[in-house]
Amino acid sequence: MDSPSETAAATPGDGGEAGRTAGAAGGCPGTDNIISVRDLCYARGQAKIFDGLDIDIRRGGVTAIMGPSGTGKTTLLRLMTGQERPDRGQVLFDGQDVTKMKRRELFRMRKRVGMLFQNGALLTDINVYENVAFPLREHTRLPERLIRHIVFTKLQAVGLRGAWKLMPAELSGGMARRVALARAIVMDPEIIYYDEPFVGLDPISMGVVVRLIRRMNDVLGLTSIVVTHDVDEVSTIADCSFLLSDGRVAASGTPDALRDHHSDTVVQFMSGMADGPVPFHYPAPDYAEQLRSMRGG
Amino acid sequence: MFNGALRGLRAIALEVLYNLRGFFGTFGAGQLFFLQILVNLPYALARPRLVVKQVYVAGVQSLVVIMLAGLFVGMVLALQAHNTLSRFGAEDTIGMVAALGLVRELGPVVTALLFAGRAGTALSSEIGLMRATDQLSGMEMMAVDPIKRVVGPRFLGGVIAVPILTVIFSAMGILGAWLEGVVILGVDEGVFWSQMQAQVELREDVMSGVIKSVFFGVAASLLAVFEGYNCVPTAEGVGRATTRAVVHTSLTVLVLNFMLTAWLLGGN
Numbered sequence: 001m002d003s004p005s006e007t008a009a010a011t012p013g014d015g016g017e018a019g020r021t022a023g024a025a026g027g028c029p030g031t032d033n034i035i036s037v038r039d040l041c042y043a044r045g046q047a048k049i050f051d052g053l054d055i056d057i058r059r060g061g062v063t064a065i066m067g068p069s070g071t072g073k074t075t076l077l078r079l080m081t082g083q084e085r086p087d088r089g090q091v092l093f094d095g096q097d098v099t100k101m102k103r104r105e106l107f108r109m110r111k112r113v114g115m116l117f118q119n120g121a122l123l124t125d126i127n128v129y130e131n132v133a134f135p136l137r138e139h140t141r142l143p144e145r146l147i148r149h150i151v152f153t154k155l156q157a158v159g160l161r162g163a164w165k166l167m168p169a170e171l172s173g174g175m176a177r178r179v180a181l182a183r184a185i186v187m188d189p190e191i192i193y194y195d196e197p198f199v200g201l202d203p204i205s206m207g208v209v210v211r212l213i214r215r216m217n218d219v220l221g222l223t224s225i226v227v228t229h230d231v232d233e234v235s236t237i238a239d240c241s242f243l244l245s246d247g248r249v250a251a252s253g254t255p256d257a258l259r260d261h262h263s264d265t266v267v268q269f270m271s272g273m274a275d276g277p278v279p280f281h282y283p284a285p286d287y288a289e290q291l292r293s294m295r296g297g
Numbered sequence: 298m299f300n301g302a303l304r305g306l307r308a309i310a311l312e313v314l315y316n317l318r319g320f321f322g323t324f325g326a327g328q329l330f331f332l333q334i335l336v337n338l339p340y341a342l343a344r345p346r347l348v349v350k351q352v353y354v355a356g357v358q359s360l361v362v363i364m365l366a367g368l369f370v371g372m373v374l375a376l377q378a379h380n381t382l383s384r385f386g387a388e389d390t391i392g393m394v395a396a397l398g399l400v401r402e403l404g405p406v407v408t409a410l411l412f413a414g415r416a417g418t419a420l421s422s423e424i425g426l427m428r429a430t431d432q433l434s435g436m437e438m439m440a441v442d443p444i445k446r447v448v449g450p451r452f453l454g455g456v457i458a459v460p461i462l463t464v465i466f467s468a469m470g471i472l473g474a475w476l477e478g479v480v481i482l483g484v485d486e487g488v489f490w491s492q493m494q495a496q497v498e499l500r501e502d503v504m505s506g507v508i509k510s511v512f513f514g515v516a517a518s519l520l521a522v523f524e525g526y527n528c529v530p531t532a533e534g535v536g537r538a539t540t541r542a543v544v545h546t547s548l549t550v551l552v553l554n555f556m557l558t559a560w561l562l563g564g565n
Contacts, residue, residue, distance in 0.1 A: 081438060107440040121435030135439045
């Protein structure tokens, strides 16, 4: 593996054009990319979320996409899966441009992927078993015996075979996410997107989910993309990490490489500093002047 | 003073224009949504269990409300009819008056309004919450179209339930009218039923009510699922969508009722 200094790419903000060029290269080793994001631009109203974003996701690895809140991590997942359309740029999934896919093509592509939403997104009117069986019932005509076999295999993999009868409302946050993971892998996808999988979990549940992501990836031969801001947890399982800031890749590389990075943005994020390039205070007028003007009003 | 009034008028005109633009925008979106549902209905028809479940949720679970409302509406109708008709010595016709009022107007309209309040709100808030909790996005990510899987069966369930509920409402109303007129006010039972039998036509009266109820079922179910599906995915957004569903359905039913009545009477 390359040394941190070679793999970690500088931020455009900190390192100028060199940073962007390095970001475009992906910053992580490997040439077999399952997803390539090219020159992605996306704005919501007046706010630019992405401005020329370039990312390569290596097939078979666990890739972390990190960044402070509001940098567009979840939006990037939505763009990658065709839930939203960019203003400009390409998202290539196995060579096919997701941004130009019609609904039918998108659905065909989505049969090859799984997604774990932040809250699990389990269907609340059916039980755990039916939730996991849902994609099978919708897309296959398998006999009930085989469906039962597959569902229990997947539930066993996430340790919740015994909870098959429970309704989603009866599950804890960690259990709901594990059921959602079982559902995400039930169609044997090639790639799984995880949207903030560690949010709101207790340390035990978090440890379970962290290990499950790595184990599923290795045992089932998946590609995993984990969107998170939990640096410590994801660092233990990620092969490659991208740090987003100001609509671009501020840095990329292995978790160790990011830790050794010297740019202010990366150092602030990795060490959890309250103030820095990402300011603690939302832009505001002078404090004393604001108090005076409010008193006058 | 004059300038102030002008400014006020301008503000009102702008507000009206803004609301009109919103109305036509929503109206167009609603029509497209309706077309999408119709195109995807074969999916729901191929999965009758989903539709039957929705008929149960929208219809069977509304039965108590519909039956109670029907009973008391019928009783009030008989009471008012008796009070007025007795001045002309025509209190024996209250059975006919109550039955005509119920099967032609009150049955379909009140049932649709109650459906909007009971089942329509449940539909809107359920779909809205599914939107807010990413269940619909989750389905899309599993390559399952929510219009097919969620909206279609619920729409169809409502369309089937409303005419059945209307018939039950009218039947309970007639029972209420009998209770009030015959049992309490002492109108002759034979005259009560024979007047009704002689004057209420199956094709003109009963069927006109059923036809209305089908239109109201389509309108009430469509507006409920449309508002829920297109709500802002927040707690406030779901609440607003639910309110809009009831208000829009109520107004639509009343306007539609006038148009349908004019059409059905004009056909005679």
